[in-house]
Amino acid sequence: MKIKNNRIKLPDVVGKGYGTFWRWKGRYRVCKGSRASKKSKTTALWYIVNIVKYKDANLLVIRKTFRTLKDSCFTELKWAVNRLGCQEFWDIKESPLEMTYKPTGQKIYFRGLDDPLKVTSITVEHGYLCWCWIEEAYEISSENDFNMLDESIRGAIPAETGLFKQITLTFNPWNEHHWIKARFFDNPDSETLAMTTNYMCNEWLDDADKKVFETMKQQNPRRYRVAGLGEWGIVDGLIYENWEEKAFDINEIRTISSVRSAFGLDFGYTNDPTALFCGLIDTHSKTIWVFDEIYQRGMSNEKIAEEVIKAGYSKEKIRADHEPKSIDRLYDLGLTHIREARKGRDSINSGIDYIQDFHIIIHPRCVNFITEISNYTWDTDRKTGKKINKPIDDFNHLMDAMRYALEDFSNSSAFSFD
The missing domain is CATH 3.40.50.300 (P-loop containing nucleotide triphosphate hydrolases)
Structure with a gap:
């Protein structure tokens, strides 16, 4: 040539x-x-x-x-x-x-x-x-x-x-x-x-x-310091330490009679990603399996629906962040089982308390979930330098989506996805 x-x-x-x-x-x-x-x-x-x-x-x-x-x-x-x-x-x-x-x-x-x-x-x-x-x-x-x-x-x-x-x-x-x-x-x-x-x-x-x-x-x-200057992130005061990264067969987990599916969606666009949490939960063994994720910036509602449908989750019950207009649009686009998460006073800390009682097993393919959970910490009071009972406003997109997905289990022990 x-x-x-x-x-x-x-x-x-x-x-x-x-x-x-x-x-x-x-x-x-x-x-x-x-x-x-x-x-x-x-x-x-x-x-x-x-x-x-x-x-x-x-x-x-x-x-x-x-x-x-x-x-x-x-x-x-x-x-x-x-x-x-x-x-x-x-x-x-x-x-x-x-x-x-x-x-x-x-x-x-x-x-x-x-x-x-x-x-x-x-x-x-x-x-x-x-x-x-x-x-x-x-x-x-x-x-x-x-x-x-x-x-x-x-x-x-x-x-x-x-x-x-x-x-x-x-x-x-x-x-x-x-x-x-x-x-x-x-x-x-x-x-x-x-x-x-x-x-x-x-x-x-x-x-x-x-x-x-x-x-x-x-x-x-x-x-x-990390995303701007490239310095090493200092991780102190992790919220979740009850997790491990391990490959598993999702079909094998689904055969357990007490296992239920749990999907949660956190909206984002320009600076924050839209995040879909895909998990299985067993309230008897106190285990959560994280098997998939969607994690992307710049997604319109149409693109969100397209990706969820392409991934095969259009018929799953999805609990989503409080954005009624987006939820209505996603419903019209085919996600007919999407519902708004029930937010209330202390809902973040209550959800965290509930999840902390579980063992979380994360499939290696869920790289963004692993990044978030290994960096999701309690915030620090700027004046005293002490940890406070509030999560940082960072590394929280899939963490929030997980809380939305599991709220029905934490709010009602009789609820199931059957």
């Missing part, structure tokens, strides 16, 4: 703030950053540029669950191809999810840790599998899962290729107790670049974008 040379000036395309990141060739390149810090877009640009540069390189892109890849890394890499003006040289497929550099046959593969066999069985057709990008690496709660990925990027590469093996991790640093901090940030070795970036290195933010962070700084300093 004849290649037409398109000359571009990389600093004009990529921007500043990532010089060391761009040049690093050590084994591990780890970047924690705030929202809008360009970390994912810069990483996507780096891979497209360097796959073209290194003719034998192939890339494996990983997230904890495969279903989250299309709207994240896959979209970012397509954006990078377009920004670099090289669309004609790439074959981009959605089924299977894959990108191929046409002049050489180099590939970008996409895999989820929910199907580990597909991760460990990749055989490249051209060159070597030498690079791995783990996006939202915070979602990977088990260091052993990372070790499996690390071991998959093995094997000799001829020196004349100029290639190097490298794993890149990008993530938001919600929890200082995460294994990533201890492994890469607390005591990095010579093969590790561990860096922090934030929105202030993103020269393409407009005044409205910057205003979001300034408002966050004033109204929610705790979130600003």
Whole structure:
């Protein structure tokens, strides 16, 4: 294939703030950053540029669950191809999810840790599998899962290729107790670049974008430190400690005669996501199983209905946040079992008290639920610094949706979904 040379000036395309990141060739390149810090877009640009540069390189892109890849890394890499003006040289497929550099046959593969066999069985057709990008690496709660990925990027590469093996991790640093901090940030070795970036290195933010962070700084300093400055989140005073992440067979759980389904919906749009909690509850064994979720910003009522119906939950009884107009619209769109949650005095704390008596088992696919429950804490009095009997107004979208879903059980022991 004849290649037409398109000359571009990389600093004009990529921007500043990532010089060391761009040049690093050590084994591990780890970047924690705030929202809008360009970390994912810069990483996507780096891979497209360097796959073209290194003719034998192939890339494996990983997230904890495969279903989250299309709207994240896959979209970012397509954006990078377009920004670099090289669309004609790439074959981009959605089924299977894959990108191929046409002049050489180099590939970008996409895999989820929910199907580990597909991760460990990749055989490249051209060159070597030498690079791995783990996006939202915070979602990977088990260091052993990372070790499996690390071991998959093995094997000799001829020196004349100029290639190097490298794993890149990008993530938001919600929890200082995460294994990533201890492994890469607390005591990095010579093969590790561990860096922090934030929105202030993103020269393409407009005044409205910057205003979001300034408002966050004033109204929610705790979130600003993490989502604004990229600092590690300090998790103290967790509300729920009665949970574990464990795979389970939902059909097997449903055979238990005392198990009932429970669905809850919390509305969001621009800054907050719309969140659907999908669970099973057994009031006899005091167990809650969390088996699925919908978690997305910018969803209209039409899009909410579409996603719920597509997921197969249109006939489920859904308790939703207090938005009568939205509930009526969703009813008209086919969610005929949706009802408004019964809010009252102390409903939040009462719901929390009820849930704290249960053991919560969370399926690994519910990555947003795991992120929220591991960061949902009691608030702090700004004057005294002491914990107060009120949850933080953060990491609470699926937590609220869970309360709505379970309120009928907490309010009436005789209620069932039969």
